[in-house]
Amino acid sequence: MTAFTTRRTTARARTAAVAAIAVAGALILTGCGDQTKDDGAKSSDGASDSSAPLADKLPAEIRSAGVVKVGSDIAYAPVEFKDDSGKVVGLDPDLAAAMGKQLGVKFEFENGTFDALLTGIRSKRYDIAMSAMTDNKNRQDGVDPDTGKKVGEGVDFVDYLTAxxxxxxxxxxxxxxxxxxxxxxxxxxxxxxxxxxxxxxxxxxxxxxxxxxxxxxxxxxxxxxxxxxxxxxxxxxxxxxxxxxxxxxxxxxxxxxxxxxxxxAAPYGIAVSKENTQLRDAVQAAMDALIKNGEYKKILTKWGAEEGAVTKSVVNGGK
The missing domain is CATH 3.40.190.10 (Periplasmic binding protein-like II)
Known part of the structure; x- marks a missing residue:
C-alpha cells in the first residue's frame, strides 16, 4: 500500500457511503480481531461441488484439497473482522464465499498481522492474501517503499474494489x-x-x-x-x-x-504468488463471474462499499 503523491478522489459520495455503512452496522455486532488463528472461523460455506462452473480452472492440488488458504488481518471492519461469536464476517469473507461456490472450494481465512501477509505467501503458509490490500507497483515488484530496494519477488494482484x-x-x-x-x-x-x-x-x-x-x-x-x-x-x-x-x-x-x-483512490487486490498464475487466473475468473451475475453488487451494498465497485476484475491494475 505505497503511495507518495496525493490525489483527491472524484465525486465520492461520502455521506451516502457512510449512511450505507450505518445500515450494515445495524445488522451486525462488531468484534475486535485477535492475532491468533481461529480454526472455527471459516469464511466460506461453499464446499466442493461438482457443479461449480469454474472448478476446472484451479490448480489440481488446490482442487484436490478443496481449500484456498487465505491470509488476512481480521480486525478491519467492515472489510474483515470477527463478530461476537468469533465468526469471520465482512466484505472480503462474503466475496470469498461467493467465489468458493464458483470454484467448488472453501476459502479459509487465517488471522495474521497485515505487514506479514505477503511473507506468508512467500513461505506458502497462505495461497492468497485478501485483506483490503492496496495493489501498487511496490508490492507487485517486491520493493520496500522506505528504501526503494527490492526485498522479495513481489506478487500479482486480482483487483476487485477501489478505495x-x-x-x-x-x-x-x-x-x-x-x-x-x-x-x-x-x-x-x-x-x-x-x-x-x-x-x-x-x-x-x-x-x-x-x-x-x-x-x-x-x-x-x-x-x-x-x-x-x-x-x-x-x-x-x-x-x-x-x-x-x-x-x-x-x-x-x-x-x-x-x-x-x-x-x-486505488484498487484493492487479492495477492497471489507470481509463481501461481493458474490460481491467479482462477480467482480473477471467479470475481468476474460475481460481477456479471450481480452477486458482487449485492455483497458490496450489504457492507456499504458500493461506491468502490468496479465493472471488471483486472490483474495488477495498481500504479
Missing amino acids: GVSIYTRKGDTESITTWSDLCGKKLGVERGTVSEDLAKAEAKKCPSGKKLTIEAFDDDQQSQTRLRAGGVDAASSDFPVAAYAVKTSGGGKDFELVGEQVE
Missing part, C-alpha cells in the same frame, strides 16, 4: 485538521504496513522545523482506534470504508468524526 484513505479524529475535537499537511505538529495513529503509514511518512518529510508529525504505528486498526479514543493521538488514518465504519459504529457514533476528503 481511498481518510483521516478521522475524536468527535468534536478535530484539532483543525482537514488535510494531511494539517497533521504537522500532531500525533497520528495508523496500522503498520498500510498506505496510511506510507502517506504519513511522506507527509512527515514535508513538515517545517518545530512541527514534527509523530507517527504511532500499530499491528492492527483496532489498536489505532483505541489509542485515538483514549486521547493518545490527535487523529488516525485508515482506508475510507474502515474509517467511515468506525465513525458510524464506535460508541454508537459518538466517538469519532471524519475530517477532510479521502485521498489516494
